[in-house]
Amino acid sequence: MSNKLIFELYSEGRVGYRFPEQDVPAKPVSEFISGGVKREKAASLPQVAEIDVIRHYTELASKSFGVDAGFYPLGSCTMKYNPKINEDVASFPEFADIHPLQSEETVQGMLELIYKTTESLAEITGMKWGTLQPFAGAHGEYTGMKLFKAYFKKTGDTKRTKVLVPTSAHGTNPASAHISGFDVEEVQADERGLVSVESLKEHLSDEVAGIMLTNPNTLGLFEKDIVEIAKLVHDAGGLLYYDGANMNAIMGKVRPGDMGFDVIHLNLHKTFSTPHGGGGPGSGPVLVGDKLIPFLPVPDVKKEGDTYVLDCSKPDTIGRISGFYGNIGVIVRAYAYILAMGSDGLKKASEMAVLNANYLKERLKATYHLAYDNTCMHEFVLSAETMKEEFGVSALDVAKALLDKGIHPMTIYFPLIVHEAMMIEPTETESKQTLDHFADVMLEIYKKAKDNPEQLKAAPVLTPVKRIDEVQAAKKPVLRWISE
Amino acid sequence: MNIPGDLKYTEDHEWIRVEGSVGYVGITDHAQHELGDIVYVELPEVDMEVEKDEEATSIESVKAAAPVNSPVSGKIVEVNEDLEDEAELINKDPYEAYIFAVELSDPSELDDLMDADAYKEFLEK
The missing domain is CATH 3.90.1150.10 (Aspartate Aminotransferase, domain 1)
Structure with missing residues (x-):
């Protein structure tokens, strides 16, 4: 196997194309492109034949490793197989060939899919409604922390500046809380590897906006005291955020909404079998309980009679968090997976x-x-x-x-x-x-x-x-x- | 494990060497060993106020990023700029490569810290 870069295969004048004979009068480039836009020096592109290009990409492909190549037990990342039917569905021209600036009446199918995916994810997690816009898990966390902020701003409870995270939390949790302007405090784990209820009690106060938790936690253990934890945090006036990284352990068994969580993000690229790794594309939908619905990002997809519409009329919204509607192709794949599996399949x-x-x-x-x-x-x-x-x-x-x-x-x-x-x-x-x-x-x-x-x-x-x-x-x- | 007798230690594996009213702070041999190869040290800003046991700065190794707490309260008066280009100095000689120096606002805080014997015992626990 060659380790040469395509630039090193360069040979002056070697090409993989041939233009037809010119049949119009020649004109200098400067007549078409003027001013500072025109390159002064030719771009140093590799000069190679078509076969060199093919071998270059084939070699790169053979060096990369993914779930399709072998076992991938990367803890916390849920590198499950990505069923190829997801790819089939996502490539339907009705999904793949539409544009985000098309008018609502011409993309009813896509809007219906967004609506029904949100509905399905809310059902699976025990939440009420949500947004599919965040591009990844940490973006979902950031959205969730913005919802925390907006909620306390609305209730006037602005001295809540702290967010609690357990010592076993994902590194992104304290980072998301911090970047959203909260101070982070760590809650200790006990000898069981679970959140210490005693340590939690010591940290709770009227300055705490809430807690970010993963359940099961990063040790792969179920937080058995979750109902007590939720009660303590709620009684102290705080909110609970569920990091959905480990949702693959509990689908159809127990729902974060029923455990008492107010906000949750999911990782479609983990739990819902969409491609993962190599930097994405990810998708981190956020689902919420009743009290945070008014603050969700816009646009929201609503159903009016038999028609789906994009709704931007939320006075308390945190605003847009994606240029359009997130990584839509990933959402199509996840919905295909949910339908293919059904509720029994997800539980299994x-x-x-x-x-x-x-x-x-x-x-x-x-x-x-x-x-x-x-x-x-x-x-x-x-x-x-x-x-x-x-x-x-x-x-x-x-x-x-x-x-x-x-x-x-x-x-x-x-x-x-x-x-x-x-x-x-x-x-x-x-x-x-x-x-x-x-x-x-x-x-x-x-x-x-x-x-x-x-x-x-x-x-x-x-x-x-x-x-x-x-x-x-x-x-x-x-x-x-x-x-x- | 190297634990010099003339330093004071914290449970978070920082050491402090007091010279007059200034304490030089670094991480212990045990800490650098646990972190592995250190690749980056974030130096705190001179004149910054720090609180005892609060995070003053952080260091990054190939494994993880870790906070460095200040063993005492006070004002940062000096930072070890050599670490900007050579973070690995901490791996080579953790007790020579101090990270920052604090002008102590309350020298009695030193009494809360462990001496070498106590730290050795703490590590063995």
Whole structure:
């Protein structure tokens, strides 16, 4: 496999096209393009033949890794299979070939789909209504925090400047609260790995706007005290935000709305099987309970008789948070998935996701240290701490060794409350054979760590790029090719 | 694990070396070891007021970003600018590579900190 960039294949005059003979009089470019807009120097585009271009892209494709290429147990990210029927539906010209500036009456089908997707997601989460506009999970969190702000501004309760997050929270939670102008306070986890109700009580006051929680939490454990937590926060005048990152564990089983949450975001690219990774495109719909509906972003899709309309007439809205209506193609895919699965199918998906995670946990826990030994939900966290002490092999080395086996590594060094964390989420779409293969590989890596740690520290050796220098990659990344 | 006897320590793994009314603050050998290769140190601004046990700044390693709390209250009077280009100095010698210096507003706060023996015991717990 060549590691050459397309720029390095350059050969002066080599082209992949031929223009027809010119049959009109020639005119200089400056007659068409004037002033400072015209390039002074030719762009240094690679001069290559068509076959070079094809090989270049084929090679890039063969180097990339996704769910379609192999097992991808990246904890917290729910890398489930993306059914190809979603792609079929999204490519229907009625969805793919419309424009956001078309008039409402010409896009009734799309508006109906937006309306019904919102309705379905509200039903699945136990909320009342929402917006599909946010482009990703963190954008959903930001929208949720704006809703917190707007709510307290309306009620005149403006001294509520603090947002609580548990120590096991996703890093995006404190970041979203902070960027929305709140001060962040951490609530401790107890020995069970769950939110400490005692610690929560100490933090609650009339200055607290609310709490951001993930349930199940980032350790893959269900927050059993959630009803008590919700009551305490509500009694203190605060609101509850649900980070939907781990929704794949509970669909059809329990609903955040019923747990007492006021706002939730979902990650369609996790739970609802739309493509994920490589930077997106993501989608992070936000759903709310009754009291936050007036503040939702505009435009909202409303149904008037048999007609769907875009409604911008919300006096208390937080405004627009997307140029048009979010990553619409992703929303079409998610709706296709919801319809294909049905309510029983979604419930079964969550059951299988939890079963698969518990199966892997049981196969690995006698060998690897299990941070919190309890029945897990859709993911669990192992720790390489003892391994590091005994053999000098870290979570990073285990992750690198998996690359040589054609498996995408699990999430490492997160959550932060577990040292040398390895967070594993198999998802429901993997067979027992795949799970067993992964467990066997993990056990083999452990044996190698014990017998031959130096070999593991050199991994990966079978990938196009070997072990990278992470310090240099973070400090002095080489991001573009520069001609000599 | 290297724990010099002439420093004071916090439970968040910062050390402080007091010279007159100024305390030099860095992170301990244990902390740099846990964080792994440090790639970036955010230096606080000189003249900024800091509170005891409150976040003064943060450092980033290949694994994570971590807050650095000030062990004492006071005003930042100096920052270690060498760390701007060479964050790895903290990995090389965590007790030489201080991050910032604070002019102590209440020297009695030092009494709350651990000495080397207490910190060693704290780590072993």
